[in-house]
Amino acid sequence: MVTSRTTAVYDEHADWYNELMSPAGSDCIRRVHATLGDLLGHGNGGTCLDVCCGTGAHAPTVAALGWSPVGVDLSRNQLRHASHRLPVAVADATALPLADRSVPAGVCVLAGTDVPDYAAVLREIARVLAPGGRFVHLGVHPCFVGAFADRRDASRTVIDAGYADRSRTFASWNTTGVRARLGAWHVPLSDLLNGAMTAGLRIERTVEAGPDGVPDLFGFTATAGPSGD
Numbered sequence: 001m002v003t004s005r006t007t008a009v010y011d012e013h014a015d016w017y018n019e020l021m022s023p024a025g026s027d028c029i030r031r032v033h034a035t036l037g038d039l040l041g042h043g044n045g046g047t048c049l050d051v052c053c054g055t056g057a058h059a060p061t062v063a064a065l066g067w068s069p070v071g072v073d074l075s076r077n078q079l080r081h082a083s084h085r086l087p088v089a090v091a092d093a094t095a096l097p098l099a100d101r102s103v104p105a106g107v108c109v110l111a112g113t114d115v116p117d118y119a120a121v122l123r124e125i126a127r128v129l130a131p132g133g134r135f136v137h138l139g140v141h142p143c144f145v146g147a148f149a150d151r152r153d154a155s156r157t158v159i160d161a162g163y164a165d166r167s168r169t170f171a172s173w174n175t176t177g178v179r180a181r182l183g184a185w186h187v188p189l190s191d192l193l194n195g196a197m198t199a200g201l202r203i204e205r206t207v208e209a210g211p212d213g214v215p216d217l218f219g220f221t222a223t224a225g226p227s228g229d
C-alpha cells in the first residue's frame with residue numbers, strides 16, 4: 001500500500017526531519033509558523049487536531065494561540081519526537097480514529113504532498129470537524145513548488161510542462177530538501193481547492209507567502225458546514 005511505504009520512508013528519516021523543522025532551522029520554518037498562526041487564529045483551549053503532525057514542530061505555535069494540540073501521524077519514529085511536544089496517536093489521516101463532528105479545529109501542515117490522495121484526507125477532516133469547526137491547510141505553493149518548478153534563481157522561478165503530473169517523484173531543483181530525499185506527490189491548485197470544497201469545507205481565506213515575491217507557501221482557512229459535512 002502506498003501509505004505504508006510513506007510511513008517507512010519517514011521512519012527512516014525522522015531524526016533528520018526533526019532537525020530540519022527546528023524553529024532555528026530556516027526562514028521558511030519561521031514563515032510556516034507565522035502563517036499558520038495567522039490562518040488558525042486564537043482558540044479557547046479546545047482541541048486542535050494536527051493531522052500528519054510529523055515531529056510535532058507546530059505544536060508550540062498552536063498551543064500559543066490558545067488551542068490544545070493533539071497529533072496523528074502514520075510514522076512511529078516521527079511521533080517519537082512529537083510526543084515531547086503534544087499528545088499523539090498513530091493513525092492514518094484517511095481513517096481517523098475519531099467520531100463524526102467531534103473536534104473544534106484541525107490543521108494539516110506541509111503534508112498535502114505526502115499522501116497519494118489528499119482529497120481523501122480533506123474528506124476525513126471534514127467528517128471529524130464539529131459544525132462550524134475551523135480547518136487550516138498550509139503547504140508548499142501548488143503553482144510554484146514541485147518537480148516542475150526550478151527555484152534555483154530566487155528572482156526567477158521557471159515552471160515547466162510537468163505541472164499537470166500528479167505522480168510521486170523525487171525530482172527537485174533542490175537536492176537537500178524533503179522532496180529529493182523522501183519523494184512527493186503533486187496536488188495542482190484546482191485539485192486542492194476542489195478537494196476542500198467537495199469535502200464540504202467552506203474556504204474563508206487564502207494566503208500566499210514567500211521570500212522573493214514568488215510564493216513558496218499556500219494555505220487556507222476553512223470551516224465545516226452546519227451539518228459537519
Ligand SMILES: C[S@@+](CC[C@H](N)C(=O)[O-])C[C@H]1O[C@@H](n2cnc3c(N)ncnc32)[C@H](O)[C@@H]1O
Pocket residue numbers: 003006007010021051052053054055056057058072073074075078091092093094108109110111114115178
Ligand atoms: C513533510 S511531513 C510534515 C509533518 C508536519 N506536519 C510538519 O509540518 O512538520 C509529512 C508527514 O505526513 C505523514 N503521513 C504521510 N501519510 C500519512 C497518512 N496517510 N496518515 C498520517 N500521516 C501521514 C508522514 O509520516 C510525515 O510525518
